[in-house]
Amino acid sequence: MSKNKYLVLLPGIILAFVLYTLSQGFNNIIGTELLGYEKSPISTAMIAILLGMFFGNVFKIRESFIRGLDFTQKNILKLGIICLGIQLKPFEFLEFGAIAIPLIVICIVSVLVVIKLLINKLKIPRNMAYLISIGSTVCGTTAIMATAPVIGAKKNEISYAIANITLFGILSMLIYPYFANFYFNGEPLLIGLFLGTSIHETAQVAAAGLIYDQQFNSPETLNVATVTKLIRNTFLIIMIPLFAYLYNRGQSREKKYSIINIFPYFVVGFVAMIIVRNVGDQMFITNNSEIWLSTVDSIKSLSKIFLTMAMAAIGMSTNLRDIKNMGYKPFVVGFVGMATVGIVCLGTIELYLYLFN
Incomplete structure (x- = not known):
């Protein structure tokens, strides 16, 4: 990307930062000044989302801001998620990673089965059903966009699926x-596993974990939720080829897909940041510990x-009118998908607690 193309991104990035600053200001005014708490019980992330939805739906966003806002989201x-890795202490992530994987597998299989049964009843388009299914089970919009070219989904089917996932994810x-x-x-491990497995988007999981951390002072929950979601994201590598096979089964032509293109590379950055924290703790915890802890x-x-x-x-990119125009059938499928993954x-x-506690 050339220098001029980077400059084009600045207005949208600055707007996002201004909304962050406004959110932090509203948070301080409401939580500390009006309610009298030493630390505001209201989440800055929640205020930012609501402010963005308000401005994005009340005012028309200029083209000059859109590219920067897309870059930000x-x-x-992804940069924010990578930086979250610094919070994980040595081998902490291994404690819940082993629990998260079977939990994710069970949820994915359950949602796919339930949605398959439901779409036969509601008769919604096959492509949209595939998109809603993978969006609900793996990683929301990213999974939808990665799957769409594999199954030849139309633009309106992609838009409906994304609007569906966005609504229930929020x-x-x-x-x-x-x-x-x-x-x-208030058990951090269990709450983090639940948030990381049951919420659709990586961004939404990060926001939910951040909301919980800010509301209940639990960074551990944010860590567990983030790692669980990142593990879940890597299931794209399995799900995209599976959906390609299921969709193209019995057809003479097969659509091409690339594992390289769908792999969530920011996961590598997140793991690298965990390693940096682990190495830093060993090297600087006795010498220069204040500088390291400050970093x-x-x-x-x-x-x-x-x-x-x-x-x-x-x-700001959540268009409420698009969600309203979806029609009730995809809405029902999206709701059932959200409810199924949450209940499962x-x-x-609960089964894990019964067997191992």
Whole structure:
């Protein structure tokens, strides 16, 4: 990308940062000044999403901002997730990674079966059913966009599927942190597993984890949710070829797809940041520990700034009119998908607790 193309991104990135700053300001005014708390009980990320949705739907966004906002919600989001890796202490992620994988597999299989049965009843287009299925089970919009060319989905089918996933992802993102805190009695590991498995988008999981961290002061929950979601994202490598096979089965032509193109490379950056934290703790914890701990805190703060900017950008790109025009049948499928993955996740966690506790 040339220098001029980078400059084109600046207005949208700056707008996202301004919305982050406004969100932080509203958070301080409402939480500390009006409600009198020492630390605001309201999530900055939630305010950023709501502000973004308000401005994005009330005002027409100029073309000069759109490219930067798209860059923010895709690339700055990934940078924020990479920076989150600094929060994980040595081998901490291995403790819940082994639990997360079977949980994810069970949820994916369950949702695919339920949606398959449902679409036979509702008679919605086959392509849209595939897109909603993979969006609900793996990683939301990213999975939809990766699957669409493999199955030859039309533009309106892609738009409907994305709007569907966006709607239910936002609902679960705003509701699940509070529900999970009540249901799991504030247990960080279980709440993180639930959030990371049951919410569609990587951005939405990061936002839900951030909301929970800011509401209930639990960075561990944010860590578990993020790692669980990143593990879930890697299932694209299995699901895209599977969907390609199922869709093209019995057809003379097969569409080409590339594992290289769909692999979520920011996962590598996240793991690299975990390694940096592990090595840094060993090298600097006795010598220069203050400088190292200050560096860790700075990267943690940057991760939350980047994620909140991405939440604002996502809010601004959420068109409520598109969601309204979807029609009820895809809405029913999306709701059942969200409910199924949530219920199966709860049931699987309960089974795990029964067997191993």
